[in-house]
Amino acid sequence: MTEKTLKFDIAIVGGGPASIAAACMASENGKTVAILETSPWLGGQLWRSEFPRAKTRQPIKWFSRLSEASAKAFLSTTIIDAPEEKTLLAETSDGNLRIVYDKLIIATGAREIFLPFPGWTLPNIYGAGAMQALAKADWPVDGKRIAIAGSGPILFAVAANLRKKGAKIVLTAEQTDLMSFLRFGMKLPLLAPSKILQAVEYNSQLIGVPYKTSCWPVEAHGTEQLESVTFTNGKKKWKVDCDYLACAFGLTGNLELPRLLGCEIDSDAVVVNDYQQTSLQDIYCAGEPTGIGGIDSALTEGRIAGLAAAGNVKQAKSLFATRDRYTKFEKAMAKGFALRDELKNLATPETIVCRCEDVTAGQLSEFNDFKSAKLQTRCGMGSCQGRICGSAVKTMFGWEDKSVRPPVYPAKMKNLE
Amino acid sequence: MSDKVQIKINGKEISVSPQTVVATAIAREGISHFRRSVTGKPRTPLCGMGVCFECRVTINGQPNTRSCQVLCEEGMEIVTDD
Numbered sequence: 024m025t026e027k028t029l030k031f032d033i034a035i036v037g038g039g040p041a042s043i044a045a046a047c048m049a050s051e052n053g054k055t056v057a058i059l060e061t062s063p064w065l066g067g068q069l070w071r072s073e074f075p076r077a078k079t080r081q082p083i084k085w086f087s088r089l090s091e092a093s094a095k096a097f098l099s100t101t102i103i104d105a106p107e108e109k110t111l112l113a114e115t116s117d118g119n120l121r122i123v124y125d126k127l128i129i130a131t132g133a134r135e136i137f138l139p140f141p142g143w144t145l146p147n148i149y150g151a152g153a154m155q156a157l158a159k160a161d162w163p164v165d166g167k168r169i170a171i172a173g174s175g176p177i178l179f180a181v182a183a184n185l186r187k188k189g190a191k192i193v194l195t196a197e198q199t200d201l202m203s204f205l206r207f208g209m210k211l212p213l214l215a216p217s218k219i220l221q222a223v224e225y226n227s228q229l230i231g232v233p234y235k236t237s238c239w240p241v242e243a244h245g246t247e248q249l250e251s252v253t254f255t256n257g258k259k260k261w262k263v264d265c266d267y268l269a270c271a272f273g274l275t276g277n278l279e280l281p282r283l284l285g286c287e288i289d290s291d292a293v294v295v296n297d298y299q300q301t302s303l304q305d306i307y308c309a310g311e312p313t314g315i316g317g318i319d320s321a322l323t324e325g326r327i328a329g330l331a332a333a334g335n336v337k338q339a340k341s342l343f344a345t346r347d348r349y350t351k352f353e354k355a356m357a358k359g360f361a362l363r364d365e366l367k368n369l370a371t372p373e374t375i376v377c378r379c380e381d382v383t384a385g386q387l388s389e390f391n392d393f394k395s396a397k398l399q400t401r402c403g404m405g406s407c408q409g410r411i412c413g414s415a416v417k418t419m420f421g422w423e424d425k426s427v428r429p430p431v432y433p434a435k436m437k438n439l440e
Numbered sequence: 441m442s443d444k445v446q447i448k449i450n451g452k453e454i455s456v457s458p459q460t461v462v463a464t465a466i467a468r469e470g471i472s473h474f475r476r477s478v479t480g481k482p483r484t485p486l487c488g489m490g491v492c493f494e495c496r497v498t499i500n501g502q503p504n505t506r507s508c509q510v511l512c513e514e515g516m517e518i519v520t521d522d
Contacts, residue, residue, distance in 0.1 A: 061490060063511050068489055099509075134491045146472040146484040153488030157508075160461040160488075163468050247482060248472045277491075378486070378494060381479040405478075406493035406504070411486065433493075433504075 025118030031057040031095075033332050034111060034122050036102055036280055037130035039067020040318050041310030041325035043085050045128050046094040048329030048338075056094035057122055059113055061101040061432070065089075067132050068152060069318055072159035085322075103438075104429035105284055109305065114434045126305050126332040129281050129293065130325060133311035135271035136414040138362075139376050139384065140369035142243030142252075147267045154269030155181045158188055165189035170252050170263055172196040172240045172270040174360045176218075181269055183228040192229075193265050196238040196254055198272065199360050204236050207359025214352040215319065240270060241369060257365065272362055275414050276312035282427040298331035298339055299324055307332050315357070320349035367419050376419070377412040379405020384419070393422035406433055445514040450521075456512050463488075463495050463507040466520055473521045474507065482521070 033049045035042045038060030050056045058065070064074040066082060073082035097113070100120060104112040111127075113120045135150040137143070149157060151173050158164050169190045171178050174197060182192050197204065211218050241260060242253040251264045275291055287294040287302035292314040299307045309328040310321035323346045330339035370376065372385030382402040390396035393403065393416060402416070403409030408431075409424055416422045430439060444455040449469055456465050463485055466474065473482035475496045485495035490509045498519040499505040507518070 062509050134487060134489065137486070144477070144481060144483065146482050149485065150487050153486060156488040157464070157467075157485065160464050160508075161468075162464050248484075378477065378483070378492070381477050381481070406496070407491060410491045 026121060027118070028121040028123060029057065030123045031055045032124070033057070033126045033128060033329075034059060034124035035128040035130055036111070037067070037132055037310070038062070038065040038096065038098070039130060039132050039310065039321065040069060040085065041132075041321040041328075042067070042128070042130035043089050044322045044325030045130060045307075045309055045329030045332070046096075047085065047088045047092050048326050048335075049128075049333045050092035050094045052330065052333035052335050054333045056092070057124075058094055058096040059100050059102060059111070059122065060096065060098050063099045065096055065098070068156050071156060081318075101432045101434070102280060103432050103434045105280075106429075114430075114432070114438050119438050124305075126307065127284075128299075128325075128328045128332055129284075129286075129301070129306065129308040129312060130310050130321075130328075131277040131280055131312055133274040133276050133315060134410060136273045136275050136418075137270075137411055138272050138366050138369060138418055139374050139415050140241055140243070141371050141374050142245065142249075143270075144375050144378055145243050145245045146248040147245075148243055148249055149267065149269050150271040151177055151181050151269045152271060152274070154267065155184055158185055158190075164267070167191070167266040168193050168264065169267045169269060170194045170196070170240075170254075170265040172198075172238075172252075172254070172268065173272045174198045174362065175273055175356070176222075177271075177274075179222070179225040179229065182232055182234075183225045185269070186228060186232065190267075192232045194238075194254065194263050195229075195232060195234045196240065197234070197236045198239040198363055198366060199236060200363075201236045203359050203361070207355055210352070210355045214348055214355060217319070239363075239366060239369075240268065243268060272366065273360060274311060274315045276315065277410075278312055279408075279410075279427050279431045281306075281308060281312060282425065283429065283431055288425075297343055298336070299328035300331060314350070314353050316349055316353035317356075320346070320353060323349055362418070370419065376415050377402040377405065379407050379411075382412075387416065387420065393420075393424045396422070397424075408433070445512055445516075447512050447514075447516040447518060449518045458512060458514075460512045461508060462497070462499065462510045462512055462516070462518060465512055466497065466507060466518065471520055476521060 032054035077083040293308040307328040309324035370384040380401040
């Protein structure tokens with residue numbers, strides 16, 4: 024096995040907007056910077072189609088700024104361990120890479136929350152953000168009948184984008200109720216005025232697309248692949264024919280690395296101070312792992328983290344007020360789209376909860392905690408290492424798994440020797 | 441963009457642009473069985489971002505490779521539902 028060691032003042036894990044903002048700030052302040060990104064592109068999920076050539080305003084600005092910065096991006100590079108102090112071990116296409124850093128910025132982004140319901144493992148059922156990401160990567164959506172379900176403003180963005188790409192949106196089902204939705208909307212002018220324009224734009228693109236609040240999927244039907252979905256509004260149920268279902272119930276930060284490193288975590292968020300510094304002095308965190316806040320929050324936190332890690336305290340401070348406004352937006356969003364209790368009980372005993380090991384809800388209901396369920400059924404012990412079923416068992420049974428062991432991502436045997 | 445690259449999916453030769461994500465190339469062939477689950481059920485990608493591992497296929501002989509995280513390259517051989 025080949026292994027290379029490289030040293031940088033600042034290492035940033037993740038390659039999305041928070042990371043790019045942090046990398047620009049840190050390198051503009053004279054630091055050597057490495058971006059470590061697991062996928063073959065920069066930009067994270069939101070800007071992935073903007074790489075290598077950005078097409079819209081915000082990513083054009085940041086990608087060009089990054090290209091003028093001295094930061095070095097390592098793509099297709101997955102962190103698998105933190106073998107010693109201030110050192111990360113990454114798997115790359117040609118062997119392992121050891122990154123030694125002075126300061127670390129965690130910007131690992133978020134993944135979607137999936138809640139099991141009968142039929143949710145059928146082919147052609149995707150996450151909501153996943154459908155968006157796949158469509159940006161030219162997934163065949165043209166002419167497809169697509170139902171969108173779940174929670175959050177993301178459903179509008181997904182519907183608008185899929186429609187633009189020629190899909191027919193048969194239903195957009197938002198689980199939250201109309202009052203919570205409107206209360207969230209009323210906070211926008213104060214907390215995120217830029218989102219109003221976006222909302223108006225989506226609205227005009229979505230004329231004629233059925234949008235329902237207090238509505239969620241209860242069962243997906245099909246033999247070899249998805250054919251239809253049964254929805255409910257709590258009172259009645261009805262079936263909608265569709266080719267794809269794009270469904271997710273919000274986002275949750277990718278916390279495996281901060282857990283492995285020992286950063287303090289509270290309520291599914293990495294605890295940070297005003298400078299985005301974690302409970303460990305040389306480790307900073309920005310973007311979704313500190314609480315789901317969206318792109319503007321991620322960019323601002325990334326800038327603060329990059330500046331603070333580079334020692335430019337004064338400029339970092341100048342961004343606190345902006346960041347605090349986005350934090351309020353974050354809280355309003357969490358409140359407006361809190362998940363309803365009915366979603367906890369969608370699975371029947373036969374419904375698969377752990378997709379890697381095909382463990383059903385019935386099998387899991389025999390256990391009192393995640394640890395014994397894991398040991399007896401292998402739930403959460405497959406390839407995804409609990410990244411998907413983790414939020415499901417937390418919502419359904421209140422189980423939480425805080426243990427993380429290297430390799431934090433499945434790695435080739437030869438790279439672990 | 442540069443020229444197309446030739447790849448093989450389940451033995452069938454197709455040409456795609458070099459920035460194509462392998463998962464997309466598979467889906468565009470109308471394939472919706474990327475892998476079989478441990479109890480034999482067909483699966484397609486769920487997360488689209490490399491965390492769920494449902495998009496695993498064999499690429500150039502390397503099994504269990506996440507097709508949503510790899511770009512098509514000249515001569516690449518992809519086998520699904522393995």
